[in-house]
Amino acid sequence: MTDTGNRIIDANPELKDLGQYAYGWHDGNDAGEFAARGLSEDVVRNISKLKDEPDWMLQRRLKALKLFEKKPMPSWGADLTGIHFDDIKYFVRSTEGQATSWDDLPEDIRNTYDKLGIPEAEKQRLVAGVAAQYESEVVYHQINEELEKQGVIFMDTDTGLREYPEIFEEYFGSIIPAGDNKFSALNTAVWSGGSFVYVPKGVHVEIPLQAYFRINTENMGQFERTLIIADEGSSVHYVEGCTAPIYKTDSLHSAVVEIVAKKDAKVRYTTIQNWSNNVYNLVTKRAIAEEGASMEWVDGNIGSKVTMKYPAIWLTGEHARGETLSVAFAGEGQHQDTGAKMVHAAPNTHSSIVAKSVARGGGRSGYRGLVHVHPGAKGSSNNVLCDALLVDNISRSDTYPYIDIREDDVTLGHEATVSKVSEDQLFYLMSRGMEETEAMAMIVRGFVEPIARELPMEYALELNRLIEIQMEGGVG
Amino acid sequence: MSTLKITDLHVSVNTETGPKPILNGINLEINSNETHAIMGPNGSGKSTLAYSLAGHPKYQVTSGSVTLDGVDVLAMSVDERAKAGLFLAMQYPVEVPGVTVTNFLRSAKTAIDGEAPKLRHWTKDLKSAMENLRVDPEFASRNVNEGFSGGEKKRHEILQMEMLKPKFSVLDETDSGLDVDALRIVSEGINRVRESTDVGVLLITHYTRILSYIKPDHVHVIIKGKVAEEGGPELADRLENEGYDRFLQASV
Numbered sequence: 001m002t003d004t005g006n007r008i009i010d011a012n013p014e015l016k017d018l019g020q021y022a023y024g025w026h027d028g029n030d031a032g033e034f035a036a037r038g039l040s041e042d043v044v045r046n047i048s049k050l051k052d053e054p055d056w057m058l059q060r061r062l063k064a065l066k067l068f069e070k071k072p073m074p075s076w077g078a079d080l081t082g083i084h085f086d087d088i089k090y091f092v093r094s095t096e097g098q099a100t101s102w103d104d105l106p107e108d109i110r111n112t113y114d115k116l117g118i119p120e121a122e123k124q125r126l127v128a129g130v131a132a133q134y135e136s137e138v139v140y141h142q143i144n145e146e147l148e149k150q151g152v153i154f155m156d157t158d159t160g161l162r163e164y165p166e167i168f169e170e171y172f173g174s175i176i177p178a179g180d181n182k183f184s185a186l187n188t189a190v191w192s193g194g195s196f197v198y199v200p201k202g203v204h205v206e207i208p209l210q211a212y213f214r215i216n217t218e219n220m221g222q223f224e225r226t227l228i229i230a231d232e233g234s235s236v237h238y239v240e241g242c243t244a245p246i247y248k249t250d251s252l253h254s255a256v257v258e259i260v261a262k263k264d265a266k267v268r269y270t271t272i273q274n275w276s277n278n279v280y281n282l283v284t285k286r287a288i289a290e291e292g293a294s295m296e297w298v299d300g301n302i303g304s305k306v307t308m309k310y311p312a313i314w315l316t317g318e319h320a321r322g323e324t325l326s327v328a329f330a331g332e333g334q335h336q337d338t339g340a341k342m343v344h345a346a347p348n349t350h351s352s353i354v355a356k357s358v359a360r361g362g363g364r365s366g367y368r369g370l371v372h373v374h375p376g377a378k379g380s381s382n383n384v385l386c387d388a389l390l391v392d393n394i395s396r397s398d399t400y401p402y403i404d405i406r407e408d409d410v411t412l413g414h415e416a417t418v419s420k421v422s423e424d425q426l427f428y429l430m431s432r433g434m435e436e437t438e439a440m441a442m443i444v445r446g447f448v449e450p451i452a453r454e455l456p457m458e459y460a461l462e463l464n465r466l467i468e469i470q471m472e473g474g475v476g
Numbered sequence: 477m478s479t480l481k482i483t484d485l486h487v488s489v490n491t492e493t494g495p496k497p498i499l500n501g502i503n504l505e506i507n508s509n510e511t512h513a514i515m516g517p518n519g520s521g522k523s524t525l526a527y528s529l530a531g532h533p534k535y536q537v538t539s540g541s542v543t544l545d546g547v548d549v550l551a552m553s554v555d556e557r558a559k560a561g562l563f564l565a566m567q568y569p570v571e572v573p574g575v576t577v578t579n580f581l582r583s584a585k586t587a588i589d590g591e592a593p594k595l596r597h598w599t600k601d602l603k604s605a606m607e608n609l610r611v612d613p614e615f616a617s618r619n620v621n622e623g624f625s626g627g628e629k630k631r632h633e634i635l636q637m638e639m640l641k642p643k644f645s646v647l648d649e650t651d652s653g654l655d656v657d658a659l660r661i662v663s664e665g666i667n668r669v670r671e672s673t674d675v676g677v678l679l680i681t682h683y684t685r686i687l688s689y690i691k692p693d694h695v696h697v698i699i700k701g702k703v704a705e706e707g708g709p710e711l712a713d714r715l716e717n718e719g720y721d722r723f724l725q726a727s728v
Binding site: 422423424425427428429430431432433434435436438439442443445446447448449450 | 530531532533534553554555557558559563564566569570572573574575580583584587588619636640
C-alpha cells in the first residue's frame with residue numbers, strides 16, 4: 001500500500017473496513033484452484049461460493065454457462081478465432097501476477113504511462129490502485145458521503161449484490177438476458193466486479209461518478225458487470241477510467257453493462273477503453289430509456305486487438321431520447337468493429353448516432369449500426385452520422401448500416417463519409433514547422449474533436465495523448 | 477543579413493501521365509529586407525516555384541539548387557524549411573477540421589521556435605495582429621480555414637506570417653480573389669511585417685494591382701519556367717500597360 005493510501009485511510013478510519021475487505025478478498029485460501037484455466041461448472045460454482053452469493057445468482061450463472069456452451073460464436077464482425085476458451089483464466093485472484101510496485105508493471109505498460117506524462121505520484125497511485133483497491137473506493141466513498149444522504153448508491157457490483165439483493169433480483173439480467181449472445185452468456189456465468197449505481201427519484205448527481213478502481217480489476221474483472229439505475233427524474237454521469245491497462249497476455253474482456261433510465265431520468269455513460277493490444281474486447285452494453293428519459297453513450301475505443309461493441313438504447317417510453325457518440329482508433333493489428341443500436345419502441349422517440357473512426361498502419365475500423373423502429377412508434381426520428389478517416393493506404397474502413405423501419409411516420413437521416421488525410425493538409429501543417437507525426441496527430445485530433453469536446457477535461461486530454469502515442473512512428 | 481539563392485532550378489510536377497517539366501532553370505537571389513515581385517501569365521510556373529521552395533511532395537526538383545545562407549534547402553523536409561525561416565502564404569490554404577486558429581498558430585509558433593511562446597506576450601501580440609488585419613476576435617476560435625471566405629483565408633495567411641516572423645516569405649498570389657478593401661488590409665499587413673522585421677519577400681502575382689500597395693525593389697517576369705526579364709519597379713508599370721503578350725510572342 002502506498003503512502004497516499006495510508007494517509008487517506010488514516011484520515012478516514014471508517015474506511016479501514018473497506019481495505020480489510022479487499023485484503024481478505026485477495027488473501028483467500030484457494031489461490032491455485034481459482035487460477036485454473038478453462039471453464040467448467042466447478043469454476044462457476046467456485047466463483048459464486050467465494051462471493052458467498054445467494055442461490056438464485058448461482059442458478060443464473062449455471063444456466064448462463066449452459067447457454068454459453070450452446071450458443072455459436074458470432075459469424076460476423078471481427079475475427080475471433082484467436083480466442084481459446086480453454087486457455088482463459090476465468091477467475092484470477094488479485095494477488096496472482098499483480099503488480100505491487102511501479103517496477104513490477106510490464107515494460108510496455110510502464111512506457112505507456114511514461115509517455116502519458118503521468119507524474120510520479122500519479123504512477124504510484126495507479127499502481128497502488130492495483131495493490132490497494134480500496135484506495136479508489138476511498139475516493140468514491142468520499143463522494144458517497146455527500147450523496148449518501150440523498151440515497152445515491154455507488155459501489156462495486158459484488159458488494160451491491162450483497163447489500164441490495166432485491167434490486168439485483170429485479171434488474172440483473174433484465175436488460176441484457178444471459179442468452180442475448182454468446183458473450184453475455186459467458187459474462188453472466190463468470191462475472192465479477194464492475195459498478196453498481198442507483199440514483200433515487202429526483203436526485204441530480206452533479207459530479208461524474210468515476211470508476212477509476214477498475215484499474216485493479218485487471219485480473220479479476222475481465223468479466224465485469226455493471227448495473228446502473230436512474231430513478232424517475234434523476235440524472236447521473238458515469239465515467240469509466242480511461243487508462244486502465246490490462247496486465248495479462250492473451251486476454252478476453254467481456255463486460256456487460258445494463259442501464260435503466262426511468263421516466264424523465266438522464267444518464268450519460270462515458271468510457272474510453274485503452275486495453276493493451278492483445279485483448280479481445282467483446283462488450284454488451286444496453287440501456288432502456290423510459291418515457292421522457294434521455295440516455296447517452298460516449299464511447300472511445302483506442303486499445304485492444306479486437307473490439308466488438310455496439311452500445312444500444314431501447315427507447316421504450318414516449319419522448320425518450322437516445323444518443324451515441326463514439327470514436328474508434330484502429331492501429332496496426334487492431335480491428336475496431338464498433339457502432340450503435342437504437343430501438344424505437346414508442347412514439348415520438350428520438351435518437352442520434354455520431355461515430356468517428358480512424359485507421360492507420362493497416363488497422364481496420366468499422367461502423368456497424370442498427371436503427372429499428374417498431375410499428376406504432378410514430379413521430380420518431382433518427383440521425384446517423386459516421387465519418388471514417390484513413391491515415392494511409394494500407395488501412396481499412398467499413399460501414400454496415402442496418403435499418404429496419406416498421407412505421408411510416410418517421411424521419412431518418414444517414415450520412416457517411418470516408419476521407420483520407422490529404423497530402424495538402426499534411427503539407428500545410430508541416431510548412432508551419434510541425435513534424436510529420438505532429439501534423440498527422442493534429443489532423444486526427446481535429447477529426448475526433450466533436451467527440452473529445454463531450455468528454456470531461458481530463459479524459460479529453462487523455463484521448464489526445466493516446467492519439468499522439470498511436471501516431472508515433474507510424475506515419476508514411 | 478540572410479540570402480536566399482535559387483540557382484538554375486529545374487522542377488517537374490507529378491501528373492497522372494507522369495512528370496511534366498514546369499521550371500526550366502530559374503535564377504534568383506533575395507536578401508533580407510528586399511521585396512521581389514515575381515510576375516507572369518497563367519501557367520508560367522510562378523506557383524510551382526513557390527511550392528518547390530516550400531517542399532511540396534508533388535513537385536520534383538530535377539536539377540539546380542536552393543540555399544539559405546549557403547545551406548542546402550532542398551535537402552530539408554518541409555518542416556525543416558519552415559524552421560530554417562521559410563514561409564509560404566498559400567493561394568488555396570486547406571481546411572483543417574476540428575483545429576482552431578489559436579491552437580494551430582500556437583503549435584506552429586512552438587514548432588518553429590522550438591519552445592512554446594510566453595503566454596502573456598503571445599496573447600497580446602496575437603490580439604493586436606488580429607485587430608490590425610480587421611479580423612473578429614471570434615476568428616481565433618474557428619477551425620482553420622473551415623468556412624472562411626476568400627478574404628479571411630488570405631488574412632489568416634498573413635496573420636501567420638506576422639506571428640511566425642520568417643526570414644523569407646513567399647506570397648503566392650495573395651492578392652487573388654480580394655476586393656479593394658481586403659487587398660488594402662492584407663497589403664498593409666504585409667507592409668507591417670516588412671517594416672518591423674528583416675523579412676525578404678517573394679511576392680508572386682499575376683496582376684500589378686498589389687504593387688501599388690507593396691513597392692517591390694525588383695521585378696522578375698517568368699515565362700514558361702524561365703526568368704524572361706528583370707528590372708526595377710518600372711518593369712511592373714510597363715507590364716500594366718503592355719501585358720505579357722510580347723514575352724509570349726517572343727518565346728514562341
